[in-house]
Amino acid sequence: MTHVSRREFLERSMFATAALTLAKSPRLFAADDNGAANAGQKLRVAVVGVKGRGGSHIEGFGSREDCEIAALVDVDETIINQRADAIEQKYGKRPAVYSDMRKCFEDKTIDIASIATPNHWHSLAAIWAIQAGKDVYVEKPVSHNVSEGRRVVEAARKYNKIVQTGTQSRSNPGMREAIAFLHGGGIGDVKLARGLCYKPRGSIGPKGNYDVPASVDYDLWSGPAEIKPLSRKSLHYDWHWMWDYGNGDLGNQGIHQMDIARWGLNEMNLGESIVSYGGRFGYEDAGETANTQVSIHNFANGKRLVFEVRGLKTEKYMDAGVGVIFKGSEGYLVVPSYHGGVVLDKDGKPTGKTFEGGSDKFHFANFINAVRSRKYTDLNADILDGHLSSALCHVGNISYRLGTPSAISEIITKFQGDAEALDTLDRFQLHLRDNKVDPETTKITLGPKLTLTTSEEFAGAHSPEANRMLTREYRAPFVVPQTKDL
Secondary structure: OOOOOHHHHHHHOOOHHHHHHHOOOOOOOOEOOOOOEOOOOOEEEEEEOOOOHHHHHHHHHHOOOOEEEEEEEOOEHHHHHHHHHHHHHHHOOOOEEEOOHHHHHOOOOOOEEEEOOOHHHHHHHHHHHHHOOOEEEEOOOOOOOHHHHHHHHHHHHHOOOOEEEOOHHHHOHHHHHHHHHHHOOOOOOEEEEEEEEEOOOOOOOOOOOEOOOOOEOHHHHHOOOOOOOEOOOOOOOHHHHOOOOOOOHHHOOHHHHHHHHHHHHOOOOOOOEEEEEEEOOOOOOOOOOOOEEEEEEEOHHHOEEEEEEEOOOOOOEOOEOEEEEEEEOOEEEEEOOOOEEEEEOOOOOEEEEEEEOOOHHHHHHHHHHHHHHOOHHHOOOEHHHHHHHHHHHHHHHHHHHOOEEEOHHHHHHHOOOOHHHHHHHHHHHHHHHHOOOOOOOOOEEEOOOEEEOOOOOEEOOOHHHHHHOOOOOOOOOOOOOOHHHO
């Protein structure tokens, strides 16, 4: 193994005095019998999934003086070695590399697993890491379905592990100030949050039978999912638009805005009902998920969360494209970014009140602080918040996937008497027309209105088929355990 020089280590360390006393120790981080981190000792991090967002995890932890990237896990041999080479060049020490995360988790000197795999791996990877004694930073959405997200929460609590969700807006000072202002009555009584994922996405190419890159272990890549022929041109990233692996843009970009919306509404449940409609419009390609979708979540006391996904070219709404709009009795809070917002009066005019400030570093720092304190309540985005916000995306997709092709007139009839839903539907139609899709002649998938219970299940009509979609058929041995087996 290649080691940095003593001088270089001390220059990097935030705790030079502590480093001197620990210089002879084979491990720079240790926990006491209660799992409490010893201040001043380095945390050894394994990044699981190193392409795309995984690079941000490497930078987020690697740039900290109290952490080191000790291991990488990825099923693509080419990509993982490129990352390992870059880490060695930048930090002077090459991390261990693994294709199978289970082998990595056997290393008892690894303190943290930072997970940035495709969505269908998030929950199982987190659970395996927790069971192996690691604290976990897991990307959004924390789950591929509702049930497995709840299992991660249960595992975190059972094993007393710190599990942070990768919704970094929760730690950005500007966003925290904006939500505190909202909760303090800054715009009066808030009954509506509108999440926006207006993010143009082009075609991913025709459906076909493509070769898996030779550098990829496709069995491990598939993991919990059935092994199927690669039906899209790109294995990487475009999995977001395939139901077996991703959750569409609702669970990709949209999960950030869904989380902010639920946070602002101050709701800690999945609501009372959900209905969703939309489709994949504007082109035909290998993608399966909706690129244009509206989900309407109803909560108790008349609160409502309306979420709009637009993957075709679109104008902003109230100066927000990817963002959240809160409507209160005394005005609006428009959140057009990850780190702040602007307050409008009841007529939609700026009041001069704004919030701004933040970056990824705040979220990684918050996680490390909680790892040190051993208090999950210190987390800004505890796994429970991650589960609830992810599950809201999932139940919207369940309604959509249970839907049937419908004429626009049928959808209008369904929402008669609901002014907010009809206004949203009017803008939905205008958006389609702007992209040369005629809503009068195009069939739109209209999902059933599903009733939710406090146990995160469905009740009433359509509940048998809807409840089956709360989980999936897992491929052994990549099986998310039931509660009793955690």
